[in-house]
Amino acid sequence: MHYLRVLILGVLSVMLMALPSAYAGVNPEDGVYSNALSGKVVDKSSHTALPGATIYLPDLRVGAAADAQGNYTIKNLPKGKYLVEVHYIGYSQHTEIITISGVTSKNFELSETLIEKNEVVITGANLATSVKKTPTPISIIRRDYLDDNISTNIIDAIAKVPGVSQLSTGPAVSKPFIRGLGYNRVVVVGDGIRQEGQQWGDEHGIEIDDYNVSKIEVLKGPGSLTYGSDALAGVINIVPPAPLPIGHIKGNVEANYQTNNGLMAYHADIAGNNNGFSWGAYVTQKQAHDYKNKYDDYVFNSRFNNTNYGANIGINKQWGNSRLSFTSFNQHLGLVEGERDSTGRFLKLINDNGTEGEATATGSDNKSYSIMVPKQQINHQKVVWDNNLYLNNGGRLGLTLGYQLNQRREYGDVLNPNEPELYLKLQTFNYGLKYYLPEMSGWQTTVGVNGMQQKNENKGEEYLVPAYDLFDFGAFAVTSKTFNKLTLSGGLRFDNRSLHSKALLLDEEGKPASTGDAKFAGFNRNFSNISGSVGLSYEASDRVVLKLNAARGFRAPNIAELSANGVHEGTIKYEYGNQDLKPEVSTQVDGGIDFNTEHISLSASLFYNHINNFxxxxxxxNAAGADSIPATDNDAGYAAFKYQQTDANLYGGEFTLDIHPHPIDWLHFENTVSYVKGTASHATDSTKYLPNIPANRWLSELKGRFKKVGGPLKNAYVGVQMDMNFAKNDVFSAYETETPTGSYTLFNAGFGSDFVNKKSKVLFSLHFAVNNFTDVAYQNNLSRLKYAPVNEVTGRAGVYNVGRNFSVKLAIPIDFK
Known part of the structure; x- marks a missing residue:
């Protein structure tokens, strides 16, 4: 580990050596920094001003809002070429590369449309760029989509994106899967750093507030190039709200109620920008009782509550910008065990005069918002300091530092309900330094280093994974260039991860001791590899874009895979790690086509992914052919599972067809199909298919969007959706590891609108929705509750997903003059 730290210091020194020459002879008062962008934003047809239109430079994270006459000005900009995005509700987003040199003037004309074709992305690229120019498939989910659709957490909100699915443990817990791969193979980025919070576990989700979001970008395919080990399947970048334009103070108040589990959510935020000094704060509170479906009725202890909050401050001046943010995610949730009595009703643990007992859960129990044992508590605090320093040579230096504290507690003793049995404390320090080189002959290049240092401790009386120290280092270079209609991009990366797992000996009472039985053996592992990618995007015409990308990714085994030894409560199993595991290495090829006309938009992507050592x-x-049941520390009698490896092949794709016949552009008939199959090389029939592969899916939605309705209504919509999930019979059936899942079809609907005053100012927005309005009882193939005990009355195995659910959401924007 010592030589790695020396290497990091060396790289940092080389990069920082650029600073003296970049600033040599520069005086901030001599006009070198007096670069600005100004102009006017108007309607392309009528040339009338578009007051309130936003002009934003994603790479610099600065922007402005057009005034009543459509005029705007953005000051304190560095020299160079930057992508500018201009956005106004009801108009197609305009994107353009602008050369900033001195006081630069640029007017924008926007076309009225309800179809978005010019999205800008920052995920997986060295600089912000148009989706058309990215060789890898990327989906974008904006805030209005999150408002229109019912969800209970951040991953649930995006689980309908083609190629994306969720592994769930009740409505509070969802983990993202991209093209059949999840857990540590998907990197989730929040506030510019990778989210670290025991991703290997099934029974807790992503610790990011679903209200503190401006948009979400989903990169489908290896993203190891810029994000390092673990981004084997892709990246989910959850982008927080950008700083407001100078001179603005705005806030929002939101509330949501859902009928199925009585969910009540409240959110408030406020932000401002005074002469380049920006600030913001938010708070979210959410609670729900047990959910229900027509087979299980109320699912006992599926309740949860969240209290999240955060704040940020930032400054944007001539030398660059700096932003410090703090977020706190706090969740309490029940753990569904699924035990029932002879009548098929769920059982609850009780304190029976000082001894542990069981009783039948009643209706009043199900409607309670109090969390019962067994339960879990997740606390995740995060501080991020993000900086951009403008260099006089046209380059830019970016430094991001982050600290995360993740504390996960499980409570299972009804006699001591507030004493955690399992308590994991994970501390992560994230670092990243990037140097954005000045443009050279059209090439845009970024070099950098990033990684993390982790420390995990066991603070409870039960143990699932050992305490460990981890150090992660990566160095990379990425570049891109556009040759007329062809954009070429790619790069290389080196990664090294060092893991020191600490030994743990337990005495006869199960307490840590210097002598005794070994719960965990101490060991050191070192993993390193080279990742790379090369891709191209070709705009064959104004209507057709062709894409091709080849990438090699790398993932080191996580701590649970290497050394777990204990009951994984929420997953209803006893887990064993395997210290002999090797790193996974992925080789993937993607190809795609986008086709857009006035009447239809078509997108198709195909992929093939070969993974060594999956x-x-x-x-x-056991020897008798029955479940192996560990006898130690396993009072519930859970079956044992162990991590294995094989070479694997995953292939499939996504297809989207959106019919929007001109001139009735308000009407959309969108269909998306997602297909993925995962197989193991040289396997038998029962081990041929990989576990945890989502079922194939067809989503079809008919939706009308109306910019102008009349009276107080504006930006209204109404739609109905079919969500068809095909049967999943090609499962890893060996040793009854995985069971088949039947097909099911859900129907959803929704409508909503902005309510405006006579000056077209939005007073509030209302959204109504219903999921599963035919009340189908179903089990998703990736639901962990599917493996709960059999209901002896009905013979049905496991617990079913959420039934019919109505939702109403109110949002009130507040503009402080």
């Missing part, structure tokens, strides 16, 4: 968990059998 890691998975399978059930163990």
């Amino acid at each position: 890691i998975f968990s399978r059930k163990l059998f």
Whole structure:
């Protein structure tokens, strides 16, 4: 580890050596920094001003809003070429590369449309760029989509994106899967750094507030190039709200109620910008009782509550910008075990005069918002300091530092309900330094280093994974250039991860001791690899874009895969790690086409992904051919699972067809199909298919969007959706590790509108929606509750997903003059 730190210091020194020459002879008062962008934003047809239109430079994270006459000005900009995005509700987003040199003037004309074709992305690229120019498939989910659709957490909100699915443990817990791969193979980015919070576990989700979001970008394919080990399947970048334009103070108040589980959510935020000094704060509170479906009725202890908050301050001046943000995610949730009595009703644990007992859960229990044992508590605090320093040579230096504290507690003793049995404390320090080189002959290049240092401790009386120290280092270079209609991009990366796992000995009472039985053996592992990618995007015409990308990714095994030894409560199993595991190495090829006309938009992507040393968990059998049940620290009698490896192949794709016949552009008939299959090389029939592969899916939605309705209504919509999930029979059936899942079709609907005054100012927005309005009882193939005990009355295995659910959401914007 010492030589790695020396290497980091060396790289940092080389990059920082650019500073003296970049600033040599420069005086901030001599006009070198007096670069600005100004102009006017108007309607392309009528040339009338578009007051309130936003002009934003994603790479610099600065922007402005047009005034009543459509005029705007953005000051304190560095020299160079930057992508500018101009946005106004009801108009197609305009994107353009602008050369900033001195006081630069640029007017924009926007076309009225309800179809977005010019989205800008920052995920997986060295600089902000148009989706058309990215060789890898990227989906974008904006705030209005999150408002229109019912969800209970941040991953649930994006699980309908083609190629994206969720592994869930009740409505509070969802983990993202991209093209059949999840857990540590998907990197989730929040506030510019990778989210670290025991991603290997099934029974807790992503610790990011679903209200503190401006948009979400989903990169489908290896993203290891800029994000390092673990981004084997892709990246989900959850982008917080950008700083407001100078001179603005705005806020929002939101409320949501859902009928199925009585969910009540409240959110408030406020932000401002005074002469380049920006600030913001938010708070979210959410609570729900047990959810229900027509087979299980109310699912006991599926309740949860969240209290999240955060704040940020920032400054944007001639030398660059700096932003400091703090977020706190706090969740309490029940753990569904699924035990029932002879009548098929769920059982609850009780304190029976000082001894542990069981009783039948009643209706009043199900409507309670109090969390019952077994339960879990997740606290995640995060501080991020993000900086951009403008260099006089046209380059830019970016430094991002972050600290995360993730504390996960499980409570299972009804006699001591407030004493955690399992308590994991994970501390992560994230670092990243990037140097954006000046443009050279059209090439845009970024070099950098990033990684993290982790420390995980066991603070409870039960143990699932050992305490460990981890150090992660990566160095990379990415570049791109546009040759007329062809954009070429790619790069290389080196990664090294050092893991020191600490030994743990337990005495006869199960307490840590210097002598005794070994719960965990101490070990050191070192993993390193080279990742790379090369891709191209070709704009064959104004209507057709062709894409091709080849990438190599790398993932080191996580701590649970290497050394777990204990009951994984929320997953209803006993887990064993495997210290002999090797890193996963992925080689993937993507190809795609986008086709857009006045009447239809079509997108198709195909992929093939070969993974060497694919890691998975399978059930163990004993010599008698029955479940292997560990006798130690396993009072519930859970079956044992152990991590194994095989070479794997995943292939499939996504297809989207949006019919929007001109001139009735308000009407959309959108269809998306997602297909993925995962197989193991040289396997038998029962081990041929990889576990945890989502079922194939067809989403079809008919939706009308109306910019102008009349009276107080504006930006209204109404739609109905069919969500068809095909049967999943090609499962890893060996040792009863995984069971088949039947097909099901859900129907959803929604409508809503902005309510405006006579000056077209939005007073409030209302959204109404219903999911599963035919009240279908179903089990998603990736639901962990599917493996709960059998209901002896009905013979049905496991617990079913959420039934019919109505939702109403109110949002009130507040503009402080």
